Amino acid sequence: MSENMTKPSEATTRAWTSIMRARERLLGAIEAELKAAGMPPLAWYDVLWELARADDGRLRPYEIEERTLLAQYNLSRLIDRLEGEGLVRREVFAEDGRGRWVVITEAGRQLRERMWTVYAKSIEANIGCRLTESEANSISALLARFL
Amino acid sequence: MSENMTKPSEATTRAWTSIMRARERLLGAIEAELKAAGMPPLAWYDVLWELARADDGRLRPYEIEERTLLAQYNLSRLIDRLEGEGLVRREVFAEDGRGRWVVITEAGRQLRERMWTVYAKSIEANIGCRLTESEANSISALLARFL
DNA sequence: TCACAATCCATGCAAATGCATCTAATATCG
DNA sequence: CGATATTAGATGCATTTGCATGGATTGTGA
Numbered sequence: 312m313s314e315n316m317t318k319p320s321e322a323t324t325r326a327w328t329s330i331m332r333a334r335e336r337l338l339g340a341i342e343a344e345l346k347a348a349g350m351p352p353l354a355w356y357d358v359l360w361e362l363a364r365a366d367d368g369r370l371r372p373y374e375i376e377e378r379t380l381l382a383q384y385n386l387s388r389l390i391d392r393l394e395g396e397g398l399v400r401r402e403v404f405a406e407d408g409r410g411r412w413v414v415i416t417e418a419g420r421q422l423r424e425r426m427w428t429v430y431a432k433s434i435e436a437n438i439g440c441r442l443t444e445s446e447a448n449s450i451s452a453l454l455a456r457f458l
Numbered sequence: 459m460s461e462n463m464t465k466p467s468e469a470t471t472r473a474w475t476s477i478m479r480a481r482e483r484l485l486g487a488i489e490a491e492l493k494a495a496g497m498p499p500l501a502w503y504d505v506l507w508e509l510a511r512a513d514d515g516r517l518r519p520y521e522i523e524e525r526t527l528l529a530q531y532n533l534s535r536l537i538d539r540l541e542g543e544g545l546v547r548r549e550v551f552a553e554d555g556r557g558r559w560v561v562i563t564e565a566g567r568q569l570r571e572r573m574w575t576v577y578a579k580s581i582e583a584n585i586g587c588r589l590t591e592s593e594a595n596s597i598s599a600l601l602a603r604f605l
Numbered sequence: 606t607c608a609c610a611a612t613c614c615a616t617g618c619a620a621a622t623g624c625a626t627c628t629a630a631t632a633t634c635g
Numbered sequence: 636c637g638a639t640a641t642t643a644g645a646t647g648c649a650t651t652t653g654c655a656t657g658g659a660t661t662g663t664g665a
Contacts, residue, residue: 322594323586439470447469
């Protein structure tokens with residue numbers, strides 16, 4: 312707990328507010344485009360994507376949690392909604408009676424793909440077209456410090 | 459509306475997820491430290507800070523909205539809460555009967571300062587100490603493309 | 606000037622979130 | 636083994652958000 316008491320530099324503070332604001336703006340734009348296309352929120356995509364690329368299309372809730380950074384209680388209820396829409400289903404996890412599998416359904420895979428057609432265009436229109444490849448790489452390399 | 463149909467590159471997509479995740483992690487850490495110190499959420503800070511540095515310590519709601527990127531209806535109710543705590547007060551805006559002033563109080567200024575002592579430490583501990591000055595500058599320069 | 610549109614902010618209601626806690630099952634340790 | 640702690644996930648409740656719309660005022664164009 313021995314913290315460094317040094318105050319952040321101007322540059323550090325600007326970096327922080329840039330991260331906050333860029334995310335704000337970009338997420339706002341992208342979510343708006345998804346919504347305009349009649350698609351559900353981005354968090355649905357994140358979960359469906361993690362499931363779709365997992366072995367057998369299934370993960371434990373805590374695994375989804377780690378991969379998406381969703382809070383446990385939020386994920387639990389997001390899965391409720393996804394299940395209600397028939398996009399995933401919960402199955403028993405035999406090796407541990409406390410655990411569950413969350414399995415993506417065919418409808419879930421299809422929705423994810425349809426979301427991706429919109430999402431991809433959005434990412435390109437809001438982000439890709441404003442960065443060179445090397446700039447994009449710089450961003451992910453620099454921000455990797457925080458992951 | 460003629461959109462570029464090109465799909466985003468790998469690098470672009472990674473840049474986007476880096477932004478989302480870095481913000482997630484950093485905000486989580488910083489909000490947790492504020493809360494641990496008994497402080498209100500970061501959004502309160504943002505509003506108080508914009509007011510504190512504005513002329514006469516006051517702004518119109520729509521000005522706060524622009525500066526903080528808060529949604530209009532969220533800001534309206536955030537101001538309710540701030541007002542309830544005596545941190546700001548609303549005053550009439552004589553030139554336009556639709557408008558309002560939001561004025562920071564002395565208690566508001568003091569709270570902002572106390573929050574800053576915690577917030578600054580958090581920014582340094584989570585961000586500053588992981589970046590050189592030039593890296594921090596690179597981040598803000600690159601992300602400025604989106605602002 | 607008068608009808609109509611636009612702007613500023615507030616608010617009712619439904620949905621999502623945060624927090625604390627609960628249940629059920631498993632792990633640990635005497 | 637038995638008591639206790641820990642883990643996985645769900646949930647009740649209060650707060651916050653999102654969406655649509657409302658009320659009040661100002662701008663605009665015939």
